[in-house]
Amino acid sequence: MWNWFHRLASPRDFFRIAGYWIPWLGSLALLLIIAGLYLGLFVAPPDYQQGESYRIIFIHVPSAWMSLFVYIVMAISGAIGLIWRIKLAHVMSICSAPIGASFTFLALATGSLWGKPMWGAWWVWDARLTSELLLLFLYLGVIALYHAFEERRTAERAAAVLAIVGAVNIPIIHYSVEWWNTLHQGPTVSKLDAPSIDANMLIPLLLMSLAFMIFYKALLLFRARYEILHRQQRSQWVTQYIKTL
Amino acid sequence: MVPIETDDVSGKPCLQVDNLSCVRGDRLLFKDVNFKLHRGELVHVAGPNGSGKTTLLRIVCNLTWPESGQALWRGEPINRSERFQRESAYIGHQDGLKSELSTLENLRFHSRVLNADVRRLPTIVQQLELNRCQYLLAGKLSAGQRRRAALARLLLAERVLWILDEPFTALDRNGRQVVENLLEQHLENRGLVLLTSHQAFMSTHLTNHRRELSLS
Amino acid sequence: MFATIFKRELMLVYRRRSEWVHPLAFFVIVVSLFPLGLTPGPQTLKLIAPGIIWVSALLASLLSLEHLFRSDYEDGALEQFVLLPYPLAAVGLAKVLAHWCVTGLSLCIASPMLGIALNLPSDSLKVLMLSLLLGTFSLSLIGAIGAALTVGLGRGGVLIALLILPLYVPVLIFGAGAVDLSAHGLDASGQLYFLAALLILALTLAPFAIAAAIKVSLE
Numbered sequence: 001m002w003n004w005f006h007r008l009a010s011p012r013d014f015f016r017i018a019g020y021w022i023p024w025l026g027s028l029a030l031l032l033i034i035a036g037l038y039l040g041l042f043v044a045p046p047d048y049q050q051g052e053s054y055r056i057i058f059i060h061v062p063s064a065w066m067s068l069f070v071y072i073v074m075a076i077s078g079a080i081g082l083i084w085r086i087k088l089a090h091v092m093s094i095c096s097a098p099i100g101a102s103f104t105f106l107a108l109a110t111g112s113l114w115g116k117p118m119w120g121a122w123w124v125w126d127a128r129l130t131s132e133l134l135l136l137f138l139y140l141g142v143i144a145l146y147h148a149f150e151e152r153r154t155a156e157r158a159a160a161v162l163a164i165v166g167a168v169n170i171p172i173i174h175y176s177v178e179w180w181n182t183l184h185q186g187p188t189v190s191k192l193d194a195p196s197i198d199a200n201m202l203i204p205l206l207l208m209s210l211a212f213m214i215f216y217k218a219l220l221l222f223r224a225r226y227e228i229l230h231r232q233q234r235s236q237w238v239t240q241y242i243k244t245l
Numbered sequence: 246m247v248p249i250e251t252d253d254v255s256g257k258p259c260l261q262v263d264n265l266s267c268v269r270g271d272r273l274l275f276k277d278v279n280f281k282l283h284r285g286e287l288v289h290v291a292g293p294n295g296s297g298k299t300t301l302l303r304i305v306c307n308l309t310w311p312e313s314g315q316a317l318w319r320g321e322p323i324n325r326s327e328r329f330q331r332e333s334a335y336i337g338h339q340d341g342l343k344s345e346l347s348t349l350e351n352l353r354f355h356s357r358v359l360n361a362d363v364r365r366l367p368t369i370v371q372q373l374e375l376n377r378c379q380y381l382l383a384g385k386l387s388a389g390q391r392r393r394a395a396l397a398r399l400l401l402a403e404r405v406l407w408i409l410d411e412p413f414t415a416l417d418r419n420g421r422q423v424v425e426n427l428l429e430q431h432l433e434n435r436g437l438v439l440l441t442s443h444q445a446f447m448s449t450h451l452t453n454h455r456r457e458l459s460l461s
Numbered sequence: 462m463f464a465t466i467f468k469r470e471l472m473l474v475y476r477r478r479s480e481w482v483h484p485l486a487f488f489v490i491v492v493s494l495f496p497l498g499l500t501p502g503p504q505t506l507k508l509i510a511p512g513i514i515w516v517s518a519l520l521a522s523l524l525s526l527e528h529l530f531r532s533d534y535e536d537g538a539l540e541q542f543v544l545l546p547y548p549l550a551a552v553g554l555a556k557v558l559a560h561w562c563v564t565g566l567s568l569c570i571a572s573p574m575l576g577i578a579l580n581l582p583s584d585s586l587k588v589l590m591l592s593l594l595l596g597t598f599s600l601s602l603i604g605a606i607g608a609a610l611t612v613g614l615g616r617g618g619v620l621i622a623l624l625i626l627p628l629y630v631p632v633l634i635f636g637a638g639a640v641d642l643s644a645h646g647l648d649a650s651g652q653l654y655f656l657a658a659l660l661i662l663a664l665t666l667a668p669f670a671i672a673a674a675i676k677v678s679l680e
Contacts, residue, residue: 176634
């Protein structure tokens with residue numbers, strides 16, 4: 001087991017193993033997305049209050065969950081990279097950032113689309129949406145900081161410090177925004193805290209979440225592979241690999 | 246000045262550098278740098294601009310990390326050795342002087358944070374020929390005066406290992422003489438010196454006792 | 462050691478007057494722009510005053526932070542701090558404390574005047590000052606992390622704002638919230654306690670993040 005970890009930490013072996021996994025993970029994610037969308041869009045019953053428009057939750061909710069999950073992955077792998085100086089951990093952290101930002105953006109965009117029929121406005125300063133917006137800013141900060149440095153090692157370590165600081169702040173930001181929201185608007189109709197959710201709605205929701213999770217992993221491995229190729233461009237195995245293409 | 250400690254009699258090196266290599270960006274600066282430094286020795290790191298002299302010094306004083314290899318101080322890796330922090334002094338390119346404080350205020354601050362005896366300050370100021378500018382703001386000093394004021398920190402700190410990055414820049418002939426005298430004295434007191442410099446030493450004693458480490 | 466560094470910092474800030482006078486002037490000017498841009502109607506002003514004062518204080522604090530580690534980085538003093546056999550987190554805390562004693566307190570002292578100008582009831586001026594007193598210190602501590610991360614970049618300006626402003630949100634919410642409550646004649650002690658809690662959290666965690674950020678920047 002330990003041996004296996006050690007091999008995975010070598011860029012060359014990681015490149016090979018990741019290359020093997022990507023097609024499998026990618027196809028699995030695609031299958032799950034098709035199944036989840038079919039069940040969500042055609043099988044699940046319409047909501048008694050919101051009619052058909054609620055169906056956007058099958059995208060909105062999984063991407064909101066992923067936005068937070070990816071941030072935590074980014075911060076933890078950044079911390080691993082900082083403490084044990086494992087380069088691959090930094091690669092994972094840096095490659096996660098744009099993916100997480102995209103999930104956050106997707107959650108914001110779908111939330112805003114959903115807001116139009118629900119609240120009659122494209123944007124409402126709802127607690128969840130506001131938290132999500134701030135999360136997007138945190139992601140953008142990490143990405144901007146990483147690209148501001150010329151020296152890659154400084155860049156990834158600085159980005160890792162910021163990601164950890166952000167991760168500590170996320171719960172504080174979340175609760176303060178929630179408190180601010182109740183102060184200024186009174187409790188809004190909560191979207192997900194319905195007393196009980198129909199199994200026909202729950203299953204596609206869980207399927208989509210699983211699909212997004214696997215999709216993230218495939219995408220992360222994909223990005224990490226090319227980052228490694230880029231970083232190791234001067235080493236011999238990369239030259240050999242390029243020749244075989 | 247620097248007390249000889251019993252564990253040095255064994256002849257083991259105080260500072261030992263093993264297989265250091267360093268990468269900046271995608272460029273390999275240097276690799277497999279090895280050297281040992283015993284008490285009373287001076288190592289002169291030489292090499293063209295951009296060969297990584299400053300980086301090597303910064304690695305040895307634990308400001309930055311090597312790609313591989315390690316530096317040991319009395320057998321302990323320097324990044325985990327508290328003793329190294331207490332026994333080494335580094336003067337880099339920049340002087341570490343605040344322009345808004347006078348020379349004396351700067352030195353007084355350094356003597357406090359280094360836990361040095363403030364009463365020794367007048368002697369040190371005298372020794373480095375800073376008496377004429379001691380009440381001047383550091384921002385108004387000439388480059389050579391700033392350099393000497395920075396080097397005064399070495400005398401305040403009383404450390405065994407001196408790590409000096411281009412200590413002679415901006416110094417005139419007289420200033421160089423002053424600094425070379427300090428180095429000679431330090432070696433006589435069985436101190437260690439690791440330095441980079443573009444110029445050769447004026448003193449024959451230092452020229453004869455230096456070892457060169459060349460980074461190509 | 463802590464006291465020595467703290468005293469040196471105070472002396473330096475005192476001799477570099479622009480460092481705290483500029484943010485203070487910025488604070489006053491920005492606040493006085495709002496009535497010009499919105500409306501001088503006393504009821505509206507009273508409604509928006511807490512937000513305006515707090516957002517302006519936050520920006521002024523951000524502006525002043527850019528210099529916090531810059532000169533120490535450029536003249537090599539920061540390297541010397543790292544090499545001292547003394548925890549870098551404590552050095553960072555001493556610097557932030559000294560910095561706040563000048564910039565944060567000056568914002569605090571100027572705030573009642575601006576509160577009056579924006580038609581805040583006199584009872585809530587006390588809450589305004591207290592909230593700024595607690596809040597600006599947290600802002601300095603959090604902002605110092607961003608200042609330390611960007612110190613090696615030469616052009617920190619906008620980037621530090623991008624990094625730090627999202628982290629300022631909780632302080633802004635509770636700070637402006639406290640003033641808002643008191644302006645409506647309600648009890649604001651709950652919000653002030655929250656600000657104090659945030660400050661304690663920042664005091665315990667931020668110095669370590671600052672130390673890590675300084676080390677990364679020097680590497």
